[in-house]
Amino acid sequence: xxxxxxxxxxxxxxQYELNRYISTTIRSLSDDSSLSTSLLVLGIAxxxxxxxxxxxxxxxxxxxxxxTSNKSDYKKAFKMGYMISVIHAISALIFTFGIFFILKxxxxxxxxxxxxxxxxxxxxMIILVGVYLIxxxxxxxxHKEKREKRSSKSEIAVAFSAGVxxxxxxxxxxxxxxxxxxxxxxxxxxVAMSIGMGLTISLAxxxxxxxxxxxxxxxxxxxxxxxxxxxSLVFILGLFLLLATLNVKMPN
Amino acid sequence: MKIFFILFLLLSSLYSHPHTFIDLxxxxxxxxxxxxxxxxxxxxxxMTSTILIMELDQDMDGTINExxxxxxxxxxxxxxxxxxxxxxxxxxxxxLKSPKVKNFKASIENNRxxxxxxxxxxxxIKNTIFEFGDTDFYVAMVLKDxxxxxxxxxxxxxxxxxxxxYGYRLELK
Numbered sequence: 001x002x003x004x005x006x007x008x009x010x011x012x013x014x015q016y017e018l019n020r021y022i023s024t025t026i027r028s029l030s031d032d033s034s035l036s037t038s039l040l041v042l043g044i045a046x047x048x049x050x051x052x053x054x055x056x057x058x059x060x061x062x063x064x065x066x067x068t069s070n071k072s073d074y075k076k077a078f079k080m081g082y083m084i085s086v087i088h089a090i091s092a093l094i095f096t097f098g099i100f101f102i103l104k105x106x107x108x109x110x111x112x113x114x115x116x117x118x119x120x121x122x123x124x125m126i127i128l129v130g131v132y133l134i135x136x137x138x139x140x141x142x143h144k145e146k147r148e149k150r151s152s153k154s155e156i157a158v159a160f161s162a163g164v165x166x167x168x169x170x171x172x173x174x175x176x177x178x179x180x181x182x183x184x185x186x187x188x189x190x191v192a193m194s195i196g197m198g199l200t201i202s203l204a205x206x207x208x209x210x211x212x213x214x215x216x217x218x219x220x221x222x223x224x225x226x227x228x229x230x231x232s233l234v235f236i237l238g239l240f241l242l243l244a245t246l247n248v249k250m251p252n
Numbered sequence: 253m254k255i256f257f258i259l260f261l262l263l264s265s266l267y268s269h270p271h272t273f274i275d276l277x278x279x280x281x282x283x284x285x286x287x288x289x290x291x292x293x294x295x296x297x298x299m300t301s302t303i304l305i306m307e308l309d310q311d312m313d314g315t316i317n318e319x320x321x322x323x324x325x326x327x328x329x330x331x332x333x334x335x336x337x338x339x340x341x342x343x344x345x346x347x348l349k350s351p352k353v354k355n356f357k358a359s360i361e362n363n364r365x366x367x368x369x370x371x372x373x374x375x376x377i378k379n380t381i382f383e384f385g386d387t388d389f390y391v392a393m394v395l396k397d398x399x400x401x402x403x404x405x406x407x408x409x410x411x412x413x414x415x416x417x418y419g420y421r422l423e424l425k
Protein backbone atom coordinates (compact mmCIF):
# COMPACT_ATOMS: atom_id res chain seq x y z
CA UNK A 1 0.00 0.00 0.00
CA UNK A 2 2.98 2.28 0.54
CA UNK A 3 3.73 2.16 -3.16
CA UNK A 4 0.10 3.05 -3.94
CA UNK A 5 0.18 6.02 -1.54
CA UNK A 6 3.41 7.31 -3.06
CA UNK A 7 2.04 6.92 -6.58
CA UNK A 8 -1.14 8.69 -5.52
CA UNK A 9 0.91 11.55 -4.08
CA UNK A 10 2.87 11.92 -7.33
CA UNK A 11 -0.33 11.83 -9.39
CA UNK A 12 -1.95 14.45 -7.18
CA UNK A 13 1.16 16.61 -7.55
CA UNK A 14 0.98 16.37 -11.34
CA GLN A 15 -2.72 17.20 -11.33
CA TYR A 16 -2.07 20.16 -9.05
CA GLU A 17 0.49 21.54 -11.53
CA LEU A 18 -1.66 20.75 -14.59
CA ASN A 19 -4.66 22.37 -12.93
CA ARG A 20 -2.66 25.58 -12.44
CA TYR A 21 -1.15 25.38 -15.92
CA ILE A 22 -4.48 24.89 -17.68
CA SER A 23 -6.22 27.74 -15.83
CA THR A 24 -3.32 30.14 -16.50
CA THR A 25 -3.23 29.16 -20.19
CA ILE A 26 -6.99 29.49 -20.68
CA ARG A 27 -6.96 32.88 -18.95
CA SER A 28 -4.09 34.02 -21.17
CA LEU A 29 -6.35 33.33 -24.18
CA SER A 30 -8.37 36.41 -23.24
CA ASP A 31 -5.38 38.43 -24.40
CA ASP A 32 -4.03 36.08 -27.03
CA SER A 33 -6.60 34.13 -29.06
CA SER A 34 -4.00 32.21 -31.08
CA LEU A 35 -4.64 28.74 -32.47
CA SER A 36 -1.44 27.40 -30.94
CA THR A 37 -2.52 28.45 -27.43
CA SER A 38 -5.94 26.84 -27.98
CA LEU A 39 -4.27 23.61 -29.13
CA LEU A 40 -1.99 23.77 -26.12
CA VAL A 41 -5.07 23.98 -23.86
CA LEU A 42 -6.55 20.90 -25.56
CA GLY A 43 -3.26 19.05 -25.17
CA ILE A 44 -3.13 19.88 -21.47
CA ALA A 45 -6.82 18.91 -21.08
CA UNK A 46 -6.10 15.52 -22.69
CA UNK A 47 -3.08 14.92 -20.42
CA UNK A 48 -5.06 16.10 -17.40
CA UNK A 49 -7.79 13.58 -18.32
CA UNK A 50 -5.25 10.76 -18.68
CA UNK A 51 -3.74 11.42 -15.25
CA UNK A 52 -7.01 12.38 -13.56
CA UNK A 53 -8.54 8.99 -14.43
CA UNK A 54 -5.58 7.11 -12.91
CA UNK A 55 -6.87 8.15 -9.48
CA UNK A 56 -9.56 6.04 -7.87
CA UNK A 57 -12.96 6.11 -9.54
CA UNK A 58 -15.84 3.75 -10.20
CA UNK A 59 -15.43 3.76 -14.00
CA UNK A 60 -12.19 1.77 -14.02
CA UNK A 61 -13.49 -0.67 -11.42
CA UNK A 62 -16.61 -1.32 -13.46
CA UNK A 63 -14.74 -1.82 -16.74
CA UNK A 64 -12.10 -4.03 -15.11
CA UNK A 65 -14.76 -6.17 -13.44
CA UNK A 66 -16.78 -6.34 -16.65
CA UNK A 67 -13.84 -7.74 -18.56
CA THR A 68 -13.15 -10.16 -15.72
CA SER A 69 -16.63 -11.55 -16.28
CA ASN A 70 -16.29 -11.52 -20.05
CA LYS A 71 -13.76 -13.07 -22.42
CA SER A 72 -12.75 -10.30 -24.80
CA ASP A 73 -9.95 -9.08 -26.98
CA TYR A 74 -8.01 -5.88 -26.44
CA LYS A 75 -9.88 -4.04 -29.21
CA LYS A 76 -13.04 -4.29 -27.15
CA ALA A 77 -11.33 -2.51 -24.26
CA PHE A 78 -10.47 0.42 -26.54
CA LYS A 79 -13.98 0.41 -27.97
CA MET A 80 -15.33 0.52 -24.43
CA GLY A 81 -13.02 3.42 -23.54
CA TYR A 82 -14.14 5.27 -26.66
CA MET A 83 -17.83 4.77 -25.84
CA ILE A 84 -17.29 5.93 -22.27
CA SER A 85 -15.46 9.05 -23.55
CA VAL A 86 -18.35 9.99 -25.84
CA ILE A 87 -21.06 9.38 -23.23
CA HIS A 88 -19.01 11.13 -20.57
CA ALA A 89 -18.33 14.24 -22.68
CA ILE A 90 -22.01 14.52 -23.69
CA SER A 91 -23.14 14.04 -20.09
CA ALA A 92 -20.66 16.62 -18.75
CA LEU A 93 -21.68 19.18 -21.37
CA ILE A 94 -25.43 18.66 -20.83
CA PHE A 95 -24.98 18.96 -17.07
CA THR A 96 -22.78 22.04 -17.23
CA PHE A 97 -24.69 23.98 -19.88
CA GLY A 98 -28.02 22.84 -18.41
CA ILE A 99 -27.21 24.03 -14.92
CA PHE A 100 -25.52 27.20 -16.10
CA PHE A 101 -28.04 28.40 -18.67
CA ILE A 102 -31.32 26.85 -17.50
CA LEU A 103 -30.97 26.98 -13.74
CA LYS A 104 -28.57 29.94 -13.96
CA UNK A 105 -27.67 30.19 -10.29
CA UNK A 106 -26.31 28.24 -7.37
CA UNK A 107 -24.21 26.00 -9.56
CA UNK A 108 -22.61 24.03 -6.79
CA UNK A 109 -25.80 23.16 -4.90
CA UNK A 110 -27.56 22.14 -8.11
CA UNK A 111 -24.53 20.23 -9.26
CA UNK A 112 -24.41 18.25 -6.01
CA UNK A 113 -28.11 17.33 -6.24
CA UNK A 114 -28.02 16.42 -9.93
CA UNK A 115 -24.75 14.57 -9.50
CA UNK A 116 -26.34 12.44 -6.77
CA UNK A 117 -29.27 11.60 -9.08
CA UNK A 118 -26.89 10.71 -11.94
CA UNK A 119 -24.84 8.55 -9.56
CA UNK A 120 -28.01 6.75 -8.40
CA UNK A 121 -29.04 6.09 -12.02
CA UNK A 122 -25.52 4.84 -12.71
CA UNK A 123 -25.56 2.62 -9.59
CA UNK A 124 -28.92 1.04 -10.51
CA MET A 125 -27.64 0.42 -14.04
CA ILE A 126 -24.48 -1.22 -12.68
CA ILE A 127 -26.63 -3.47 -10.48
CA LEU A 128 -28.74 -4.47 -13.51
CA VAL A 129 -25.61 -5.08 -15.59
CA GLY A 130 -24.29 -7.26 -12.74
CA VAL A 131 -27.53 -9.30 -12.64
CA TYR A 132 -27.46 -9.69 -16.44
CA LEU A 133 -23.82 -10.79 -16.44
CA ILE A 134 -24.44 -13.32 -13.64
CA UNK A 135 -27.38 -14.71 -15.63
CA UNK A 136 -25.32 -14.93 -18.84
CA UNK A 137 -22.33 -16.53 -17.13
CA UNK A 138 -24.52 -19.06 -15.32
CA UNK A 139 -26.74 -19.96 -18.28
CA UNK A 140 -23.74 -20.29 -20.60
CA UNK A 141 -21.59 -22.27 -18.16
CA UNK A 142 -21.70 -25.43 -20.30
CA HIS A 143 -21.20 -23.64 -23.58
CA LYS A 144 -17.83 -22.02 -23.82
CA GLU A 145 -18.56 -20.51 -27.25
CA LYS A 146 -21.78 -18.95 -25.97
CA ARG A 147 -19.89 -17.31 -23.11
CA GLU A 148 -17.44 -15.82 -25.52
CA LYS A 149 -20.15 -14.22 -27.65
CA ARG A 150 -21.64 -11.40 -25.73
CA SER A 151 -24.18 -8.97 -27.06
CA SER A 152 -23.05 -5.41 -27.59
CA LYS A 153 -26.00 -4.38 -25.39
CA SER A 154 -24.09 -5.21 -22.23
CA GLU A 155 -21.09 -3.21 -23.47
CA ILE A 156 -23.25 -0.17 -24.13
CA ALA A 157 -24.87 -0.61 -20.70
CA VAL A 158 -21.43 -0.73 -19.03
CA ALA A 159 -20.21 2.30 -21.00
CA PHE A 160 -23.36 4.22 -20.10
CA SER A 161 -23.09 3.25 -16.41
CA ALA A 162 -19.45 4.37 -16.28
CA GLY A 163 -19.87 7.53 -18.33
CA VAL A 164 -23.21 8.96 -17.31
CA UNK A 165 -21.93 10.52 -14.08
CA UNK A 166 -20.13 13.66 -15.21
CA UNK A 167 -16.71 14.14 -13.75
CA UNK A 168 -16.56 17.36 -11.71
CA UNK A 169 -13.06 17.90 -13.12
CA UNK A 170 -14.38 18.08 -16.69
CA UNK A 171 -17.31 20.26 -15.64
CA UNK A 172 -14.95 22.62 -13.83
CA UNK A 173 -12.90 23.19 -17.00
CA UNK A 174 -16.05 23.74 -19.08
CA UNK A 175 -17.49 26.17 -16.58
CA UNK A 176 -14.19 27.99 -16.23
CA UNK A 177 -14.15 28.46 -20.05
CA UNK A 178 -17.77 29.66 -20.00
CA UNK A 179 -16.92 32.17 -17.26
CA UNK A 180 -14.16 33.55 -19.49
CA UNK A 181 -16.41 33.58 -22.58
CA UNK A 182 -14.49 30.72 -24.27
CA UNK A 183 -17.52 28.54 -25.10
CA UNK A 184 -16.09 26.57 -28.04
CA UNK A 185 -12.84 25.93 -26.24
CA UNK A 186 -14.84 24.71 -23.21
CA UNK A 187 -16.66 22.13 -25.33
CA UNK A 188 -13.45 20.98 -27.04
CA UNK A 189 -11.59 20.82 -23.71
CA UNK A 190 -14.36 18.59 -22.29
CA VAL A 191 -14.00 16.28 -25.30
CA ALA A 192 -10.17 16.23 -25.02
CA MET A 193 -10.27 15.49 -21.29
CA SER A 194 -12.93 12.80 -21.75
CA ILE A 195 -10.80 11.08 -24.44
CA GLY A 196 -7.83 11.13 -22.04
CA MET A 197 -9.95 9.61 -19.28
CA GLY A 198 -11.43 7.04 -21.68
CA LEU A 199 -7.96 5.92 -22.71
CA THR A 200 -6.91 5.34 -19.10
CA ILE A 201 -10.13 3.42 -18.45
CA SER A 202 -9.36 1.30 -21.55
CA LEU A 203 -6.02 0.41 -19.97
CA ALA A 204 -7.84 -0.86 -16.86
CA UNK A 205 -9.90 -3.05 -19.21
CA UNK A 206 -6.79 -4.33 -21.02
CA UNK A 207 -5.14 -5.18 -17.71
CA UNK A 208 -8.23 -7.11 -16.68
CA UNK A 209 -8.43 -8.96 -20.03
CA UNK A 210 -4.76 -9.97 -19.72
CA UNK A 211 -5.38 -11.36 -16.21
CA UNK A 212 -8.54 -13.07 -17.36
CA UNK A 213 -6.73 -14.79 -20.24
CA UNK A 214 -4.12 -16.22 -17.87
CA UNK A 215 -6.64 -17.29 -15.24
CA UNK A 216 -9.05 -18.55 -17.92
CA UNK A 217 -6.51 -20.92 -19.45
CA UNK A 218 -5.60 -22.14 -15.96
CA UNK A 219 -9.24 -22.79 -15.07
CA UNK A 220 -10.04 -24.24 -18.50
CA UNK A 221 -13.70 -25.27 -18.68
CA UNK A 222 -14.37 -23.92 -15.19
CA UNK A 223 -13.78 -20.38 -16.47
CA UNK A 224 -17.44 -19.58 -15.86
CA UNK A 225 -16.72 -19.54 -12.09
CA UNK A 226 -14.42 -16.56 -12.63
CA UNK A 227 -17.04 -14.91 -14.80
CA UNK A 228 -19.76 -15.37 -12.20
CA UNK A 229 -17.39 -13.99 -9.56
CA UNK A 230 -16.60 -10.92 -11.69
CA UNK A 231 -20.28 -10.40 -12.48
CA SER A 232 -21.15 -10.67 -8.77
CA LEU A 233 -18.56 -8.02 -7.97
CA VAL A 234 -20.09 -5.72 -10.62
CA PHE A 235 -23.40 -6.22 -8.80
CA ILE A 236 -21.80 -5.49 -5.40
CA LEU A 237 -20.06 -2.41 -6.81
CA GLY A 238 -23.43 -1.05 -7.97
CA LEU A 239 -24.93 -1.82 -4.57
CA PHE A 240 -22.12 -0.04 -2.73
CA LEU A 241 -22.41 3.01 -4.97
CA LEU A 242 -26.17 3.12 -4.50
CA LEU A 243 -25.88 2.86 -0.72
CA ALA A 244 -23.15 5.53 -0.72
CA THR A 245 -25.25 7.99 -2.73
CA LEU A 246 -28.30 7.30 -0.56
CA ASN A 247 -26.08 8.15 2.41
CA VAL A 248 -26.62 4.82 4.08
CA LYS A 249 -24.11 4.53 6.89
CA MET A 250 -22.07 1.35 6.87
CA PRO A 251 -21.50 -0.35 10.23
CA ASN A 252 -17.89 0.00 11.30
CA MET B 253 -3.93 -12.57 -6.23
CA LYS B 254 -6.73 -11.87 -8.68
CA ILE B 255 -9.27 -11.67 -5.89
CA PHE B 256 -7.05 -9.16 -4.10
CA PHE B 257 -6.82 -7.11 -7.28
CA ILE B 258 -10.59 -7.14 -7.75
CA LEU B 259 -11.28 -6.27 -4.12
CA PHE B 260 -8.72 -3.51 -4.32
CA LEU B 261 -10.50 -2.05 -7.34
CA LEU B 262 -13.83 -2.43 -5.61
CA LEU B 263 -12.68 -0.61 -2.51
CA SER B 264 -10.84 2.08 -4.38
CA SER B 265 -13.85 2.68 -6.58
CA LEU B 266 -15.77 4.22 -3.72
CA TYR B 267 -13.34 7.09 -3.47
CA SER B 268 -13.03 10.04 -5.82
CA HIS B 269 -9.90 11.57 -7.21
CA PRO B 270 -9.26 15.19 -6.25
CA HIS B 271 -11.23 17.81 -8.14
CA THR B 272 -10.36 20.87 -6.09
CA PHE B 273 -6.97 21.93 -4.78
CA ILE B 274 -6.60 24.08 -1.70
CA ASP B 275 -3.31 25.70 -0.74
CA LEU B 276 -3.18 25.73 3.04
CA UNK B 277 -1.40 28.57 4.88
CA UNK B 278 -1.22 27.99 8.67
CA UNK B 279 -0.06 30.78 10.99
CA UNK B 280 0.49 29.59 14.55
CA UNK B 281 1.73 31.38 17.64
CA UNK B 282 3.28 29.29 20.40
CA UNK B 283 4.25 30.33 23.92
CA UNK B 284 5.64 28.04 26.64
CA UNK B 285 4.97 24.99 24.44
CA UNK B 286 1.27 25.89 24.07
CA UNK B 287 -0.50 27.24 21.03
CA UNK B 288 -1.78 30.78 21.62
CA UNK B 289 -3.48 31.25 18.27
CA UNK B 290 -4.05 29.07 15.23
CA UNK B 291 -5.01 30.78 12.00
CA UNK B 292 -5.60 29.12 8.65
CA UNK B 293 -5.92 30.59 5.21
CA UNK B 294 -7.22 28.44 2.38
CA UNK B 295 -6.53 29.53 -1.17
CA UNK B 296 -8.69 27.62 -3.63
CA UNK B 297 -7.41 26.75 -7.11
CA UNK B 298 -8.15 29.26 -9.86
CA MET B 299 -10.71 27.21 -11.78
CA THR B 300 -12.80 26.37 -8.71
CA SER B 301 -12.42 29.97 -7.53
CA THR B 302 -13.68 31.42 -10.83
CA ILE B 303 -16.81 29.26 -10.65
CA LEU B 304 -17.36 30.11 -7.00
CA ILE B 305 -16.83 33.84 -7.58
CA MET B 306 -19.79 33.78 -10.01
CA GLU B 307 -21.94 32.60 -7.11
CA LEU B 308 -20.36 34.27 -4.11
CA ASP B 309 -19.64 37.77 -5.40
CA GLN B 310 -23.30 38.57 -5.92
CA ASP B 311 -22.83 42.27 -6.75
CA MET B 312 -19.88 41.34 -8.99
CA ASP B 313 -17.64 44.10 -7.62
CA GLY B 314 -14.60 41.82 -7.25
CA THR B 315 -14.75 41.72 -3.44
CA ILE B 316 -16.71 39.80 -0.82
CA ASN B 317 -18.64 42.30 1.31
CA GLU B 318 -20.08 41.67 4.77
CA UNK B 319 -23.44 40.43 3.48
CA UNK B 320 -21.78 38.14 0.96
CA UNK B 321 -19.37 36.94 3.67
CA UNK B 322 -22.32 35.83 5.84
CA UNK B 323 -23.81 33.96 2.88
CA UNK B 324 -20.48 32.23 2.15
CA UNK B 325 -20.05 31.26 5.79
CA UNK B 326 -23.58 29.91 6.19
CA UNK B 327 -24.10 28.20 2.82
CA UNK B 328 -20.62 27.24 1.72
CA UNK B 329 -18.05 27.22 4.49
CA UNK B 330 -20.04 25.53 7.29
CA UNK B 331 -20.50 22.50 5.03
CA UNK B 332 -16.84 21.76 5.75
CA UNK B 333 -17.72 21.20 9.43
CA UNK B 334 -18.88 17.72 8.35
CA UNK B 335 -15.30 17.15 7.21
CA UNK B 336 -13.70 18.77 10.28
CA UNK B 337 -12.49 21.48 7.90
CA UNK B 338 -10.04 18.89 6.58
CA UNK B 339 -8.11 19.56 9.78
CA UNK B 340 -7.48 16.69 12.16
CA UNK B 341 -6.08 17.77 15.51
CA UNK B 342 -4.57 14.76 17.21
CA UNK B 343 -3.89 15.00 20.94
CA UNK B 344 -2.19 12.01 22.60
CA UNK B 345 -3.03 9.94 19.54
CA UNK B 346 -6.75 10.77 19.62
CA UNK B 347 -8.43 12.91 16.97
CA LEU B 348 -10.45 15.78 18.43
CA LYS B 349 -14.02 15.96 17.18
CA SER B 350 -15.28 18.94 15.19
CA PRO B 351 -12.78 21.72 15.88
CA LYS B 352 -14.57 25.07 16.24
CA VAL B 353 -13.77 27.95 13.93
CA LYS B 354 -14.01 31.70 14.54
CA ASN B 355 -13.47 34.96 12.66
CA PHE B 356 -14.31 33.60 9.24
CA LYS B 357 -13.53 35.90 6.34
CA ALA B 358 -13.84 35.18 2.64
CA SER B 359 -11.96 37.26 0.09
CA ILE B 360 -10.86 37.31 -3.53
CA GLU B 361 -7.13 37.63 -4.22
CA ASN B 362 -5.62 37.28 -7.72
CA ASN B 363 -8.77 35.59 -9.08
CA ARG B 364 -8.70 33.09 -6.26
CA UNK B 365 -11.16 32.59 -3.41
CA UNK B 366 -9.56 32.71 0.03
CA UNK B 367 -11.11 31.54 3.29
CA UNK B 368 -9.42 32.80 6.47
CA UNK B 369 -10.38 31.61 9.93
CA UNK B 370 -9.10 30.90 13.42
CA UNK B 371 -9.27 27.50 15.02
CA UNK B 372 -8.97 28.15 18.72
CA UNK B 373 -7.54 26.04 21.50
CA UNK B 374 -4.42 25.93 23.62
CA UNK B 375 -2.74 22.73 22.65
CA UNK B 376 0.43 21.40 24.15
CA ILE B 377 2.74 21.09 21.16
CA LYS B 378 4.54 18.14 22.78
CA ASN B 379 1.53 15.83 22.41
CA THR B 380 -0.37 17.49 19.56
CA ILE B 381 -0.16 16.80 15.84
CA PHE B 382 -2.06 18.57 13.08
CA GLU B 383 -3.03 16.59 10.01
CA PHE B 384 -4.72 17.92 6.91
CA GLY B 385 -6.56 16.10 4.17
CA ASP B 386 -9.95 15.13 2.78
CA THR B 387 -10.79 11.54 3.66
CA ASP B 388 -13.15 11.45 0.63
CA PHE B 389 -10.27 12.69 -1.53
CA TYR B 390 -12.58 15.05 -3.41
CA VAL B 391 -10.36 17.92 -2.27
CA ALA B 392 -6.57 17.83 -2.20
CA MET B 393 -5.08 19.98 0.55
CA VAL B 394 -1.62 21.24 -0.34
CA LEU B 395 0.77 22.18 2.44
CA LYS B 396 4.24 23.34 1.47
CA ASP B 397 7.00 24.33 3.87
CA UNK B 398 6.93 27.91 2.62
CA UNK B 399 3.18 28.18 3.40
CA UNK B 400 3.77 27.63 7.15
CA UNK B 401 4.43 30.47 9.61
CA UNK B 402 5.09 29.52 13.21
CA UNK B 403 6.14 31.92 15.92
CA UNK B 404 7.68 30.40 19.09
CA UNK B 405 8.41 26.91 17.78
CA UNK B 406 9.83 25.09 14.79
CA UNK B 407 7.46 23.62 12.22
CA UNK B 408 8.02 20.21 10.65
CA UNK B 409 5.80 19.24 7.72
CA UNK B 410 5.62 15.73 6.30
CA UNK B 411 3.39 13.81 3.94
CA UNK B 412 1.07 11.20 5.42
CA UNK B 413 0.01 7.98 3.76
CA UNK B 414 -3.66 7.45 4.58
CA UNK B 415 -4.12 4.48 2.25
CA UNK B 416 -6.64 6.04 -0.13
CA UNK B 417 -5.81 9.71 0.16
CA TYR B 418 -2.66 11.63 0.74
CA GLY B 419 -2.51 14.15 3.55
CA TYR B 420 -0.01 16.36 5.33
CA ARG B 421 1.18 16.44 8.90
CA LEU B 422 2.35 19.50 10.81
CA GLU B 423 4.31 19.04 14.02
CA LEU B 424 5.66 21.79 16.26
CA LYS B 425 8.90 21.30 18.19
